[in-house]
Amino acid sequence: MTQNPLKAKKIVDRTVPRTPVISRDGSLVAFEVAPWGYKGESASKAIWLSRNREPARAFTSGAAVDSEPAFSPDGTKLAFLSNRNDEKKTQIFLLPLDGGEATALGKIDGELEALKWSPDGAELAVLRRQPETKKRKKKNKKRDDAIVVDGEPRYNRLFMLDVETGKKREVDSGDRELWDYAWSPDSSQIAYLTSEETGFDAPMARGDIWLVDREGAEPRHLVEFDQTPMFPVFVTGPNGLALAIRKNGFRAHPAESIYLVDLESGACVDLLPEFPGNVEGIRPLDEIEGAVAIHTAEGVHTGLYRFDVRTGERTSILPDELTSNGAFPYTPSVTPNGESVAVLWSDSDVPEEIYLVEDAEAPVKLTEFGKDFAGKLLPSETISWQSDDLEIFGLLTLPERDDDAPLPLVVQIHGGPSWQWQDNCFLDWHDWTQYLVSRGFAVLTPNPRGSTGRGSEFQRRLIDDVGGGEMRDVIAGAQALVDRGIADPERLGVGGWSWGGYLTAYTITRTQMFKAAVMGAGLSNMISDHGTDDIPSANLSYYPGQPYHHLDEYWESSAIKHITNCVTPTLIVHGEADDRVHVTQGAEMYRALKVLDVPVEFVRYPREPHGFKERNHQIDLLTRIGDWFEKWLKPESAADEDNSSPGS
Known part of the structure; x- marks a missing residue:
């Protein structure tokens, strides 16, 4: 029995909930609701509300x-x-x-x-x-609108x-970019986080923590970091009131951890130095002395713990069914006593919904936004394989089928590279698993070295080895599925977005095992990317220094350097307003493959930034990706006419 293909239009048009918040007494849960794609210049977004565990209803409406x-x-x-x-x-x-x-x-x-x-x-x-x-607005109206970069x-x-x-x-924060802030429990102080950069590279800049009294005294500088910290939360530490933060390291983004900052001295201590995962977010637990709630990523799953900043003790505040299965991408909202939690959760074959959990008991589902997909999605399983000296994990999703014959396989590589595939529902323009599985493909989503969820050492494996080891992990994963008789070696595809687009491009210039590729918003030339990327320090941390002093290292890890080895038919898709990875990265790859007579198609999407916003573009993109893999990996199967049209 084979599955009916999902329509790209139905995937993009589905309404999804986001970012739940819970009232202090746990009786109310509110959250945002919006479709994936914009139909106009922006998407309408409504707020829904659940009272006393009842099913949620729209609380605001309109355009x-x-x-x-x-x-x-x-x-x-x-x-x-x-x-x-x-x-x-x-x-x-x-x-x-x-x-x-x-x-x-x-x-x-x-x-x-x-x-x-x-x-x-x-x-x-x-x-x-x-x-x-006012002066700038007046000049803009006259089209006297020259822009001085950083001016x-x-x-x-x-x-x-x-x-x-x-x-x-207004708090006088000076000429600094202010990223986040937190109120103290008694409302007398605010801690805020700043960097001295704005515009390009601001998210990666040196960061500072400041304290200011509510009544407006001069802000007091507390501590400086080599990168902007996040998620400040006041908490009682061993020496009195302190600040818990999540901090990234700079060199190859060592796994995010929770740090405690002393409010008098500014001394900063890593509270989870050996944690084999990542801290994704922090929430206050004001009614539990010395505790905060931490959202963690561990392997392909997520957790939520009551964490004592004085002893390091962790206690789960969610039931096993939400932490041993599926995942939640956003940090849940928790009542101050830690007894009630509002969480957005999904499993591989269950779209995201809002749940209420009380006293770590069975969750109460508050929404039914995914009901149209009930019984139409397929589960993933966690698998592992050996690559060099590492055990690599990933998620494998198989289509419905009538026999055990080897399948066409698509490997979708995640972005980041400091990110990870989790065991949640991949059902949108950016995450292709369920769409491709419904069209008869097996899909592997690997977490190669450099991914989050496995601690600092695993993330640091990319340092001075960009493209190398992570490419071997991807190839080894595909080969493992061939060896197990799951994947057909003559029908292997690879694709990804952002860094996943980069690793796709690099991989197809180093091996000819893949018969089709999709390079989404990917980098092709690490040297030229450094000059156009809005956060060049993100990639800089993996190299020994600036490209102007290390051209050989940047060039060696560029797909363009090895482009004459490429024979893989490649679809390149890119937004024309992408500041993160400039559209010229796709253009360089396209020009090279065109000159070399490699089958290639380059589709540019007007107005789109790094993450696509517009509905019609999302539908077109998803459909093209499915059709491309269908054309090159399943030539005996003509694409369904309905499914192939951009408006389907």
């Missing part, structure tokens, strides 16, 4: 973008961000939970994010991107608004 729901500490109001009054301006709105209309708070608008209540409920804080100056930086600023009066005040 506006409503986002970042946040419950007041007393549970009577919901604050959120919206452009409902002006599609070009986002404002803060307050909505009574017992009924009434949403009203705008204060006179602050623009590019807003990171909305957070003070614990006493008196104020709301928010980050706002500095608007263009007019627009920083994120932190504002606090009085909930009763709407009066606002």
